[in-house]
Amino acid sequence: MKKSLPQETSPTIETLDDLSTLVNYSLMDTLNPDPDAKENGVDHAPRQVFSGHYVPVKPTPIKDPEYVTHSKDFFRELGFADSIAQSDDFVRMFSGDISQVPAPMRKVGWACGYALSIFGTEYYQQCPFQTGNGYGDGRAVSVLEAVIKGKRWEMQLKGGGRTPYCRGGDGRAVLRSSIREFLAQEYMHALGVPTSRSLSLFVSKTEKVQRPWYSPGSRLQDPDRMISEPVAISTRVAPSFIRVGQLELFGRRARKQEHPKAMEELEKIVLHLVDREYANVIDNKLPTAEKVVLLAREFRSRLTLLVANWIRVGYCQGNFNGDNCAAGGFTLDYGPFGFCEEFDPQFQPWTGGGQHFSFLNQPIAAERNFHMFWATLRPLLASQTDSLQQLDEIRSGFADEMQMAMEAMWAAKLGLGAFHAELFSELETLMVQTPVDYTVFFRELSNVPNDISPLQKSFYKGAAYEADPEGMDKRWSEWLTQWKSLITSGHYAQSCSREELSKQMKLVNPKYSLREWFVVPAYQQAAAGNYSLVRELQEVMTQPYAEQSKEAEDKYYRLRPSEFSELGGVSHYSCSS
Numbered sequence: 001m002k003k004s005l006p007q008e009t010s011p012t013i014e015t016l017d018d019l020s021t022l023v024n025y026s027l028m029d030t031l032n033p034d035p036d037a038k039e040n041g042v043d044h045a046p047r048q049v050f051s052g053h054y055v056p057v058k059p060t061p062i063k064d065p066e067y068v069t070h071s072k073d074f075f076r077e078l079g080f081a082d083s084i085a086q087s088d089d090f091v092r093m094f095s096g097d098i099s100q101v102p103a104p105m106r107k108v109g110w111a112c113g114y115a116l117s118i119f120g121t122e123y124y125q126q127c128p129f130q131t132g133n134g135y136g137d138g139r140a141v142s143v144l145e146a147v148i149k150g151k152r153w154e155m156q157l158k159g160g161g162r163t164p165y166c167r168g169g170d171g172r173a174v175l176r177s178s179i180r181e182f183l184a185q186e187y188m189h190a191l192g193v194p195t196s197r198s199l200s201l202f203v204s205k206t207e208k209v210q211r212p213w214y215s216p217g218s219r220l221q222d223p224d225r226m227i228s229e230p231v232a233i234s235t236r237v238a239p240s241f242i243r244v245g246q247l248e249l250f251g252r253r254a255r256k257q258e259h260p261k262a263m264e265e266l267e268k269i270v271l272h273l274v275d276r277e278y279a280n281v282i283d284n285k286l287p288t289a290e291k292v293v294l295l296a297r298e299f300r301s302r303l304t305l306l307v308a309n310w311i312r313v314g315y316c317q318g319n320f321n322g323d324n325c326a327a328g329g330f331t332l333d334y335g336p337f338g339f340c341e342e343f344d345p346q347f348q349p350w351t352g353g354g355q356h357f358s359f360l361n362q363p364i365a366a367e368r369n370f371h372m373f374w375a376t377l378r379p380l381l382a383s384q385t386d387s388l389q390q391l392d393e394i395r396s397g398f399a400d401e402m403q404m405a406m407e408a409m410w411a412a413k414l415g416l417g418a419f420h421a422e423l424f425s426e427l428e429t430l431m432v433q434t435p436v437d438y439t440v441f442f443r444e445l446s447n448v449p450n451d452i453s454p455l456q457k458s459f460y461k462g463a464a465y466e467a468d469p470e471g472m473d474k475r476w477s478e479w480l481t482q483w484k485s486l487i488t489s490g491h492y493a494q495s496c497s498r499e500e501l502s503k504q505m506k507l508v509n510p511k512y513s514l515r516e517w518f519v520v521p522a523y524q525q526a527a528a529g530n531y532s533l534v535r536e537l538q539e540v541m542t543q544p545y546a547e548q549s550k551e552a553e554d555k556y557y558r559l560r561p562s563e564f565s566e567l568g569g570v571s572h573y574s575c576s577s
């Protein structure tokens with residue numbers, strides 16, 4: 001399963017000393033620290049944080065760390081030598097011990113507060129103090145910002161120990177959820193979907209925590225027992241980790257005039273977001289009002305494209321609330337996510353998630369998050385009528401822009417130059433009624449088949465299909481005929497050969513999907529100290545559009561076996577991560 005790698009350039013970062021020459025702590029150096037924070041970041045007990053943008057926090061290392069894996073692709077992009085991943089210094093730092101990092105790296109990291117809104121409604125109940133001042137990064141600790149090859153990256157330990165926002169939690173992430181997140185992040189990147197990235201993953205050989213989980217074979221909705229699982233730290237990397245919910249925290253404080261600096265802190269975090277995520281499209285010299293309007297327009301564009309991309313690849317975020325919505329417009333928080341197998345517009349793998357965050361409802365959920373983002377920005381333009389009007393128009397135009405992005409995405413999946421509503425509508429009905437495997441169906445269609453037999457490989461054949469297989473096949477044949485006439489000539493056709501069209505469609509419709517039943521044995525074996533399946537999945541899932549070997553195809557280009565449907569921890573799961 002070897003792949004051809006892009007042109008190698010020799011790595012420039014072979015030690016932590018090399019990395020330390022690139023550090024640049026913009027968040028710590030430009031935003032406000034919590035004035036009540038403890039000296040040296042030994043600040044791990046839950047408490048209220050009333051002001052400031054971040055709390056200095058020392059991560060808590062996991063005991064007896066062992067290397068599980070690192071992202072070779074991302075290392076190459078950053079210019080990291082693969083050998084550094086298993087060096088003592090790197091293992092120590094990225095398993096949570098930053099007490100020995102070389103200067104000018106700092107021996108303290110940071111955690112940020114954020115507000116929670118679910119589907120556009122503000123919540124305070126999840127904060128142990130019912131004020132919102134105790135909610136935020138409860139187990140994610142950033143340890144570094146560096147400018148590498150001209151790009152700024154923040155490195156964040158997930159499962160890095162308790163912070164003042166831990167709400168009584170242990171600050172840990174288990175190996176199971178860390179492997180899921182690690183693999184999914186790099187898979188999404190390989191699919192061309194904007195996302196936080198995976199750097200490295202270390203597990204503790206001795207430290208375990210208890211989590212509720214499913215007994216083997218359980219078909220219950222919720223976990224039925226407590227299990228003991230090894231803790232792990234995965235390091236994720238992004239231009240910033242600023243969330244819509246984080247902006248909302250400062251927006252709420254400004255709105256309620258909670259302290260004299262509340263409005264100033266709101267403006268500061270918004271301008272910081274512009275610098276961190278939008279510097280290439282928003283001129284730093286512009287006045288704040290213009291920056292805010294451009295920010296809203298650009299975020300709207302990124303968010304709508306992001307969600308259209310999610311649907312293109314079958315991704316359901318599962319818990320797309322304001323604090324899991326990155327303000328840079330990329331995918332963040334791979335907890336309750338899943339990839340759609342049997343096509344179902346209401347697919348929602350997370351048992352706590354609800355229909356509002358289900359697969360094809362994600363455009364609406366995105367709009368709710370955008371609404372909160374817009375409401376947060378408005379006070380900054382209070383005295384600028386023109387800018388405020390522009391901002392309001394950007395808000396009201398969200399649904400149209402979202403729809404355009406969705407139609408362009410469906411057209412691309414179908415190899416059409418433009419969206420055809422009637423063709424799509426019948427396809428959606430057939431995909432539900434049959435039902436089809438979302439990935440296999442579009443991949444087989446990408447071969448531009450002569451008849452429906454290759455498409456039948458994707459059929460799960462549910463009750464509606466079995467009730468009248470001939471009738472269903474006839475409808476599929478009629479649909480295929482209409483599709484073929486549209487791709488061949490006329491307004492909807494693209495001017496290219498059939499081979500060219502097929503090639504193009506295969507770059508839109510992946511062959512390999514990160515199915516949960518592939519991931520389960522990988523994390524189970526990893527818990528027993530065998531990481532080979534994790535690494536094999538990494539290899540396959542980082543080239544999802546490639547045909548790959550016969551061996552990979554036989555193993556990974558498959559429909560879900562029936563024994564995995566409605567199985568706890570596989571077809572659905574609680575969020576005990």
Ligand SMILES: Nc1ncnc2c1ncn2[C@@H]1O[C@H](COP(=O)(O)OP(=O)(O)OP(=O)(O)O)[C@@H](O)[C@H]1O
Nearest residue numbers: 136137138139140166169170171172324333334335
């Ligand atoms: N074991 C834990 N200890 C402390 N805090 C936790 C723990 N698990 C989750 N949290 C916190 O609870 C909140 C909701 O959890 P959620 O599952 O959305 O986030 P997450 O997966 O930890 O984080 P992220 O959004 O950073 O990827 C987050 O603020 C998170 O930091």
Ligand SMILES: [Mg+2]
Nearest residue numbers: 323324333335
């Ligand atoms: Mg989260």
